[in-house]
Amino acid sequence: MTTVKSKVTIKGTKDGLVFLMDDTCSFDDLVADLREKIEHSHQQILSGPLIRVSVKLGKRYCTPEQQELLTQIIRQRGNLVIHLIESDVITREEAIAERLKSRFSVRVNTVRSGQVLDFDGDLLLLGDVNPGGIVRCTGNIYVMGHLRGYAHAGITGNRDVIIAAAVMNPTQLRIADIVSKPGEEWANSFGGTEFAYLENDTMLVAKMNYLPRIRPELGECKLGD
Amino acid sequence: MGIGIVVTSGKGGVGKTTTSANLGTALALMDQKVCMVDTDIGLRNLDVVMGLENRIIYDLVDVTEGSCRLQQALIKDKRFENLSLLPAAQTKDKTAVTPEQIEKIVTELKRDFDYVIIDCPAGIEQGFRNAVAGADQAIVVTTPEKAAVRDADRIIGLLEREKVGMPKLVINRVRSHMMKNGDMLDVEDVLDLLAIDLLGVVPDDEHVIKSANQGEPVVMNHEARASIAYRNIARRLLGEAVPLMKLEEKQGVFSRMRKFFGLK
Numbered sequence: 001m002t003t004v005k006s007k008v009t010i011k012g013t014k015d016g017l018v019f020l021m022d023d024t025c026s027f028d029d030l031v032a033d034l035r036e037k038i039e040h041s042h043q044q045i046l047s048g049p050l051i052r053v054s055v056k057l058g059k060r061y062c063t064p065e066q067q068e069l070l071t072q073i074i075r076q077r078g079n080l081v082i083h084l085i086e087s088d089v090i091t092r093e094e095a096i097a098e099r100l101k102s103r104f105s106v107r108v109n110t111v112r113s114g115q116v117l118d119f120d121g122d123l124l125l126l127g128d129v130n131p132g133g134i135v136r137c138t139g140n141i142y143v144m145g146h147l148r149g150y151a152h153a154g155i156t157g158n159r160d161v162i163i164a165a166a167v168m169n170p171t172q173l174r175i176a177d178i179v180s181k182p183g184e185e186w187a188n189s190f191g192g193t194e195f196a197y198l199e200n201d202t203m204l205v206a207k208m209n210y211l212p213r214i215r216p217e218l219g220e221c222k223l224g225d
Numbered sequence: 226m227g228i229g230i231v232v233t234s235g236k237g238g239v240g241k242t243t244t245s246a247n248l249g250t251a252l253a254l255m256d257q258k259v260c261m262v263d264t265d266i267g268l269r270n271l272d273v274v275m276g277l278e279n280r281i282i283y284d285l286v287d288v289t290e291g292s293c294r295l296q297q298a299l300i301k302d303k304r305f306e307n308l309s310l311l312p313a314a315q316t317k318d319k320t321a322v323t324p325e326q327i328e329k330i331v332t333e334l335k336r337d338f339d340y341v342i343i344d345c346p347a348g349i350e351q352g353f354r355n356a357v358a359g360a361d362q363a364i365v366v367t368t369p370e371k372a373a374v375r376d377a378d379r380i381i382g383l384l385e386r387e388k389v390g391m392p393k394l395v396i397n398r399v400r401s402h403m404m405k406n407g408d409m410l411d412v413e414d415v416l417d418l419l420a421i422d423l424l425g426v427v428p429d430d431e432h433v434i435k436s437a438n439q440g441e442p443v444v445m446n447h448e449a450r451a452s453i454a455y456r457n458i459a460r461r462l463l464g465e466a467v468p469l470m471k472l473e474e475k476q477g478v479f480s481r482m483r484k485f486f487g488l489k
Contacts, residue, residue: 110420112382113375130378130418148418 007033010042016052016083019074023058027066034073053080057087104139111135111149131171140164140218150174162215164195168205178203227258227335230342230462231360231389235376237347239368240397243433243443244455245344246274248364250442251459252340253308260299260309260338262331264356265346266321269313276440277302277310286314289326295333304445309338319351324358331359340462349383357384363392364424369399369410378419393424395458400429425458426469427451 007030009020021030053074062070067085074080090098104122111117113132117125122139129135133149140161141153147165152174154161159176172181173196180196180203193208197215206214232245242265249261263271266286272278283298288311295311302308311330314321327343334341345356357363363384367377377394384392396415403409416423432449436442444455450470457467 112385113378115382128418128420132375132379146417 008037010037016054017080019053019055021055021057021060023060027060027062031069031073034070038073038076047077048079050079050081052083054083055085057085059088061087061089061091110145113149129170137161159198160215160217162195162197162211162218164193164208164211166193168192168194168196173203173205175203227338227340228362229331229335229360230340230362230364231345231356232342232364232366233345233353233356233380233384233392234347234366234373235349235380236367236373239366239373240427240433241347241366242270242274242344243437244364244366244395244397244427245271245342246437246442247444247452247455248459248462249308249340249342250275250305251444251456252342252462253302253305254444254456255459255463256307257339257463258307258337259340259342260311260334261342261344262311262327262334263313263344264322264327264352265344266313266352267315267318268346269315271344272300272310272312273440274437275302275310275442277312278440281312284312284314285330286317286321288330289322295330319346319355322355324354327355328358349379353380353383357387357389360387360389363387363389364395365392365419365421366395366397367415367419368397369404369412369415371410374410374415374418381419381421391421393422394419395425395427396423397427398429399426423469424461425454427454427458 007022011018106124108126110127111129111133116134119137123137124142126144128145129147129149131148136152138156141151141163143165146167147170150172151163153163154176157176175198194205196205232241234241249259253259263269277300280300283293287293288298299309343356346352365377367373428450430451433443433451443452446452460467
């Protein structure tokens with residue numbers, strides 16, 4: 001009998017067990033081998049105190065249903081707790097969504113009264129934001145136009161972001177949870193190219209040439225973010 | 226095949242109906258076949274401004290409900306044989322018709338007329354959606370006031386999503402002396418914010434109120450400054466390049482003399 005390469009390799013690490021799944025065989029073979037190991041051959045290792053389990057799928061894509069099946073098989077052993085299921089591959093849709101999230105988006109339009117522009121990540125808007133228009137972003141907002149409306153950067157709570165505008169004349173600015181309107185901390189805004197940022201929970205507006213001093217890290221390339 | 230043009234503004238009272246009536250009449254005076262459609266169901270005014278109220282037999286809702294044929298509901302203006310009006314119903318409300326029904330009527334009208342001018346109600350609800358449904362182009366009317374410009378901006382945003390595309394702007398009721406003193410938004414300010422093509426600027430003119438009350442559109446009065454402005458707008462719609470008229474009121478001999486002596 002030729003030795004068949006094991007489809008499921010179980011390794012012990014200091015964080016618990018790692019199940020390495022072969023990614024070249026069929027899913028059915030994988031399930032069969034996993035059942036065999038869990039239910040019959042590896043009784044001794046797989047009993048005892050609670051153990052954290054990480055499942056590594058390699059370059060195999062598993063649908064949520066398939067992942068559920070693997071989970072169920074492993075859970076038959078009461079002492080095995082699944083910590084994470086990891087795959088080196090994702091679907092095209094997930095990849096696109098991921099890219100949109102972490103990347104910098106460019107938009108070309110005028111945000112008019114009553115319109116809302118919502119974005120994940122940083123936004124470069126080539127156009128005006130009119131009074132009553134809203135721009136909201138998890139990251140930084142750069143408006144290459146007249147900002148007359150309402151801009152909210154860092155909507156998920158990031159306080160290091162900025163709002164920059166070619167012509168800064170907003171109705172209201174928000175960074176994270178700090179709300180500010182002209183005439184408060186930054187009454188001396190002269191409507192030129194400026195940016196708003198937070199310092200000690202206070203919103204300040206400065207001319208663009210102060211940006212390198214105040215937020216030098218903005219120029220650094222963000223990879224894998 | 227004619228062109229459907231919707232006249233809209235968002236805010237009420239800026240002069241949609243006046244603009245519709247005068248633009249329609251001005252186009253008819255230039256030998257275009259024009260039909261005006263009032264979509265302000267429940268608050269119809271266009272017939273009053275045109276002085277055709279007492280000739281209404283059937284209305285828009287009668288047509289959509291099938292109580293009459295479209296031709297029966299059209300009122301021919303006796304002053305200009307090229308001009309017809311499809312009045313709105315006064316007893317129903319905006320939900321009495323659907324955008325599809327209006328689109329069908331306007332498409333039918335476009336076969337017989339060169340221009341179908343659709344008078345839109347104020348607001349952004351069903352009435353607006355009805356009015357926009359059949360239009361190929363849009364004219365946004367605003368006055369040089371912040372609130373009116375804000376609403377015009379909102380309307381332009383909504384129109385961009387419809388097939389009518391970029392609308393053209395009419396700035397109504399402009400008072401040149403207030404603009405000069407900075408008490409009123411400048412034409413430039415309005416254009417800078419709305420960023421659409423300007424079709425015309427209509428000065429604030431008492432003749433407009435007077436003629437509306439008499440049921441005669443101001444365009445018929447050749448002296449009135451607003452009349453010239455509306456006729457210029459119609460000419461621009463027909464593709465002529467007409468320069469914007471000077472907004473300053475004509476100065477009398479006395480005021481010119483006073484200015485000469487430096488008394489203001």
